[in-house]
Amino acid sequence: MALPLLNYTPTSQNQRVDGYEVSSEEKPKIYTTDNLLSATGLDDLIWAAYRQIFSEHQILKSNRQTFLESQLRNGQITVRDFVRGLVISDPFRRRNFEPNSNYRFVEICVQRVLGRDVYSEREKIAWSIVVATKGIQGFIDELLDSEEYLNNFGYNTVPYQRRRILPQRMQGETPFNLKTPRYGDYHRSQLGFPQIIWQNQVRRFIPQEKKMYAGNPAIFLDMARGLSSAKGNPTPKVSAMNIDIAASVPRR
Numbered sequence: 704m705a706l707p708l709l710n711y712t713p714t715s716q717n718q719r720v721d722g723y724e725v726s727s728e729e730k731p732k733i734y735t736t737d738n739l740l741s742a743t744g745l746d747d748l749i750w751a752a753y754r755q756i757f758s759e760h761q762i763l764k765s766n767r768q769t770f771l772e773s774q775l776r777n778g779q780i781t782v783r784d785f786v787r788g789l790v791i792s793d794p795f796r797r798r799n800f801e802p803n804s805n806y807r808f809v810e811i812c813v814q815r816v817l818g819r820d821v822y823s824e825r826e827k828i829a830w831s832i833v834v835a836t837k838g839i840q841g842f843i844d845e846l847l848d849s850e851e852y853l854n855n856f857g858y859n860t861v862p863y864q865r866r867r868i869l870p871q872r873m874q875g876e877t878p879f880n881l882k883t884p885r886y887g888d889y890h891r892s893q894l895g896f897p898q899i900i901w902q903n904q905v906r907r908f909i910p911q912e913k914k915m916y917a918g919n920p921a922i923f924l925d926m927a928r929g930l931s932s933a934k935g936n937p938t939p940k941v942s943a944m945n946i947d948i949a950a951s952v953p954r955r
Contacts, residue, residue, distance in 0.1 A: 708845070709829035713822050735860040736782055745776060752782070752861045756789045756815050757798075766794040781858040783847055790816065790843045800839060805831040809842075816846045818855065818865045 734748040749772055753762050771788040774780045780788075789795060790812065800808050809830040813821050821827055834842045846852060856862050915922055 709825065709832060731863040731865075733860060733863065737859050748782070748861060749775065749785075751863075752786060752789060755862055756786060757795065758815075763794075766792075766798075768792055782861055783852075783856070783858045786816065786862060787843060787847055791840055796839065805834045809834065812843065812846060814864070816843070816862055817849075817851055818862050 732751075734751040736745070736748065739745060739748070753766075757766060768788055771780070771785055775782070775785045799811055803811070806827045809827050810821050813819065813826075813830070830842065833845060837845075852862075855865065
């Protein structure tokens, strides 16, 4: 039996407060099938969905889901179903789930799908339990079926980052869809990663076959060297000039 979602307390983030900003180019543009005003409007909506879910760093031709695009164009699925298909697709899994922990993956999905940052570490833990028990499919289903998603985006609107003006100007925060989940191996090697920093004393490991055994002459080498260099009582020097030859000859 799957575990119920752990309770967490929402915090007063900007998206939970009504805004009074004047419309500008920084305000997110809403893409929805409710008011497609041009023939290319659906193309722009599909592009916006890729940009929101994959981020601009991961928009590649190989990541396109042409079958989902065809279903959306023919009215067989809603925008919400199209978003679901993108998040559970193999490219999204390989580029966002496999190189990250469950906590980081939860943070990415909450930012991309719900359009806000996670409230706290407790929310990360709560959704990470869902990922571990229900898998990616179950986790994404719960996000898209949540009351928060349906109230803000419904079935026909592409998710977007809500109320992002204040964090950008005051904290310099990068929009969610511009954050790279993780550098690739090539770029990390250019930056000098991985960097290993030893916090404690390094201990050398000596294999069993390289350890000294009893009777090994190398054990006594230092002792032999110590004996040869040890200084005992000096031997007195004998000189012919110091010998009294007359005293050594017996007298008659």
